[in-house]
Amino acid sequence: MSAVYMIVGTLVALGVLVTFHEFGHFWVARRCGVKVLRFSVGFGTPLVRWHDRQGTEFVIAAIPLGGYVKMLDEREAPVPGAMLEQAFNRKTVRQRIAIVSAGPIANFLLALLFFWLLAMIGSQQVRPVIGHVAPHSLAAEAGLQAGQEILAVDGRSTIGWGAVNLQLIRRLGETGTLDIRVREPGGSIERNYALNLAAWQRGVEEPDPLSALGVRPWRPRVPAVLAQLDPQGPAVAAGLRNGDTLVAIDDVKVDDWQQLVDAVRQRPGQLVVFSVERDGRVQPIKVTLASRGEEEARVGYLGAGATAIDWPDDMLREISYGPVEAVLQSMQRTWTMSLLTLDSLKKMLFGELSVKNLSGPITIAKVAGTSAQSGIADFLNFLAYLSISLGVLNLLPIPVLDGGHLLFYLCEWVRGKPLPERVQAWGMQIGISLVIGVMLLALFNDLGRL
Numbered sequence: 001m002s003a004v005y006m007i008v009g010t011l012v013a014l015g016v017l018v019t020f021h022e023f024g025h026f027w028v029a030r031r032c033g034v035k036v037l038r039f040s041v042g043f044g045t046p047l048v049r050w051h052d053r054q055g056t057e058f059v060i061a062a063i064p065l066g067g068y069v070k071m072l073d074e075r076e077a078p079v080p081g082a083m084l085e086q087a088f089n090r091k092t093v094r095q096r097i098a099i100v101s102a103g104p105i106a107n108f109l110l111a112l113l114f115f116w117l118l119a120m121i122g123s124q125q126v127r128p129v130i131g132h133v134a135p136h137s138l139a140a141e142a143g144l145q146a147g148q149e150i151l152a153v154d155g156r157s158t159i160g161w162g163a164v165n166l167q168l169i170r171r172l173g174e175t176g177t178l179d180i181r182v183r184e185p186g187g188s189i190e191r192n193y194a195l196n197l198a199a200w201q202r203g204v205e206e207p208d209p210l211s212a213l214g215v216r217p218w219r220p221r222v223p224a225v226l227a228q229l230d231p232q233g234p235a236v237a238a239g240l241r242n243g244d245t246l247v248a249i250d251d252v253k254v255d256d257w258q259q260l261v262d263a264v265r266q267r268p269g270q271l272v273v274f275s276v277e278r279d280g281r282v283q284p285i286k287v288t289l290a291s292r293g294e295e296e297a298r299v300g301y302l303g304a305g306a307t308a309i310d311w312p313d314d315m316l317r318e319i320s321y322g323p324v325e326a327v328l329q330s331m332q333r334t335w336t337m338s339l340l341t342l343d344s345l346k347k348m349l350f351g352e353l354s355v356k357n358l359s360g361p362i363t364i365a366k367v368a369g370t371s372a373q374s375g376i377a378d379f380l381n382f383l384a385y386l387s388i389s390l391g392v393l394n395l396l397p398i399p400v401l402d403g404g405h406l407l408f409y410l411c412e413w414v415r416g417k418p419l420p421e422r423v424q425a426w427g428m429q430i431g432i433s434l435v436i437g438v439m440l441l442a443l444f445n446d447l448g449r450l
Contacts, residue, residue, distance in 0.1 A: 206357075272286070
C-alpha cells in the first residue's frame with residue numbers, strides 16, 4: 001500500500017505544482033497579448049491533447065518531471081507578418097519580465113493558499129518541554145534543565161517542537177550565540193539562556209539539531225514493548241515478534257523505550273543480546289544491529305517501533321486561526337520558508353551545510369508517499385514546502401531557469417539593448433552544466449540514502 005501512496009502522491013504533487021507554475025506563465029502571457037502555442041504538463045510522448053478556441057494545444061505527456069509553455073517566438077521559428085505583434089520576442093522588456101516571473105510567483109501563491117488552509121484547519125502541537133539534558137552538552141553548559149518549556153528561540157515564539165526545530169535549523173553551520181527563552185517548571189518565571197555555537201554542525205550529513213544541543217523532548221514513559229517491526233530489519237531476522245518486551249540489552253536493564261533507543265543507536269553494526277519477555281518467560285535473543293549513516297553520524301538500527309503514546313491533555317495544544325488571521329500566518333510561513341531555502345543553498349555553496357542534505361526525485365517521491373499516507377494536512381504541508389522550493393530554485397540567476405532569463409532581461413533593461421547572442425549562448429551552456437550537475441548530485445544522494 002505504501003508504494004501506491006508513493007506513486008499517487010508523487011504524481012499528484014508534481015501535477016499540481018507543475019501545472020500551477022506553468023499556468024502562471026500562460027496566464028500572464030495571454031494578458032500581454034502573446035500567442036501560446038502549447039501548454040504541456042510533462043515531457044515526451046503526449047498521452048492526452050486538446051485545443052482551445054485560440055489555438056493553444058494542451059498536452060499531458062508521459063514523463064511527469066516538469067512542463068513548459070511554448071510561445072510564438074521569432075527566435076525559434078519564422079512568424080507570419082500578421083502575427084508578429086503576438087510574438088514573445090516583440091514584447092517590451094517589462095512584459096517579458098512579467099511573463100517569466102509569473103511561474104515562480106504562482107508557486108509562492110500556491111504555498112500561501114495551502115498554508116492558509118492549514119492554518120484554518122488547525123493542528124495539535126506538543127508543548128516543547130525539555131525531558132532530558134545530556135551532561136557536558138551545549139545545553140548543559142548554558143544551564144538548561146529538564147522540565148523547562150522553550151518559549152522562544154532567537155526571539156521567535158515556539159508553540160511546539162516543530163517551531164523549535166525550524167529555528168535551530170536556521171542556525172546550522174553558524175558561529176555565534178543562540179538565545180533561548182524558557183519558562184521554569186510549575187510556575188510563570190521566565191529565563192533567558194545563551195548557547196555558544198562554533199561552526200555548529202558544519203558539514204554534518206544528517207544534522208539532528210536537538211540532539212546536537214543535548215536536548216531530548218519530554219515524552220510519556222513508554223514500555224519497551226515491540227508493536228511495529230520492519231520486515232527487512234534486524235529484529236525480524238533475529239526472531240523478535242510483536243508483543244515482545246525487551247527487559248535488558250547486554251545485561252543492562254531497560255526501563256522504557258527511550259532508554260532502548262539510546263542503547264541501540266550507540267551500537268551500530270554490533271552483535272547484542274536482548275533479554276526478551278515472551279509468554280511470561282524471559283529468554284536471550286542475539287541480534288546483529290544494522291548501521292545507518294556514515295562515519296561519525298553512524299547509528300544502530302533495530303527495525304522496531306513502540307506502542308502508540310497517550311499524551312496528557314496539559315501537554316497538548318490545539319492551534320487554529322480564523323480566515324483573516326490565517327492569511328497573516330500563511331504569509332509569515334511562506335516568507336520564513338523562502339528565506340530558509342535561500343539560506344540553506346547559500347550555506348551549501350560556502351560549505352557550512354553538507355551537500356548531502358540536497359535531495360532529488362527519489363527522496364521527494366518517498367516524502368510524497370509518506371505525507372499522503374499521513375493525511376490531507378501533512379500532504380498539503382508537503383506541497384506548500386515543495387512549491388516554495390520550486391519557486392525559489394526557479395528564481396536563481398542561472399541561465400536555463402526562469403531566474404536566468406530574468407537576469408538577461410534586466411541587463412537588457414539597463415543597457416537599452418539585449419546582451420550579445422554569444423554571451424547568452426555561453427550563459428545557457430554554463431546554466432545547463434550547473435543544472436545537470438546539481439541533478440546528478442541530488443540523485444547520487446538519493447541512491448546513497450537507499
